[in-house]
Amino acid sequence: MIINKQYIFKNGVIALAMTLFFSCKNNFQEIKNIGVSENEPQGVGIDINAKRTDSGRVVANLMTPKMLDFENRKFGYSECPQGVVLDIFDENNQKTRVIADYAIIYSATDLVDLQGNVIVASSEKDSLFAEQLYFDQNKQWLFTNLPVTYKSKDYLTKGSGFDSDRDFKKAEVLEISGLFAVQED
Template sequence: MVVFFSCKNSSKEINDFLADQNLPIGVAENINHVYKDSGRVTSRLIAPLLWDYTNRKLNPYSEFPNGVKIVTINRITRDSVTVTGNYAISYDLTRFSEIIGDVVVINHQKNATLNSEQMYWDQKEQYFFTESPFTLYTEKDTLHGVGFESDSSLSNWILNNTNGNFVVDNQEEQNE
């Protein structure tokens, strides 16, 4: 005796089931995603593992449990910024990301490197910030503190609770 079973589920039913079970709708390994604008590469996302939770109704997101590397390229100033971390989560609706664990942000053109254990990235506003301890290395300075804000090119900083050795340029004062 042979019995055949058939089930027919809509993609909505499958998505709802995966969301109810807190399972990703997709899993990708060894991703290397290139973003382009008008035929020019603007950024690259590299990660060993991506869990896709975009089936969530209220707050869809993507999770990178084994780390992430993001390289952004500004086509006007020709500079690039690299962000790496051991874990990341990126929310689709708000375009807000959290990067955790050995976070390193490097502006290659300005030779500036920021290290922290946690960093938030507002992709809409192109803005980094953290309330965690950080170390900022520049060509002349090494600064330590707790609490950091900057544009995504790591150019304009707001530093909180800082200490370290840094050079103050008095040239403007001397010209006045």
């Protein structure tokens, strides 16, 4: 009888240990997210001045009063709800400045979505005015399918979209609705 009770007790402990062992799972990600709502940013930055470099040379400088970090989402992004100033530098350190009321930066695609009173001014004094503009950081390309006004040295062009490199050397206004010669005073 004593052997039988020890046998039952021993098997019971083994069964309990096995149950506990197999019920455990890796909850580290869940533990990291405790207290972080899925709708809330994982971080908030104030007075951001971020520089992007390539081979030790600054190629872009992003400035914003507030940045919200949503990199904890499946398709991570950062949001600049209070506007943004983005300076883009070419190989000769010539600056193109982009200003917008709002921006979203998608880290997986390196795409910047600029919205609201978007103004782009190149080092050659060309300017673009739009309500929304995308900047592909990898290709260094600006584009939109919304109405734009593009001012070059000689012309003011209105159209239904825009496609260009960051320096406006390959600038193209899509579906032109107005072309006006600029007169110097």
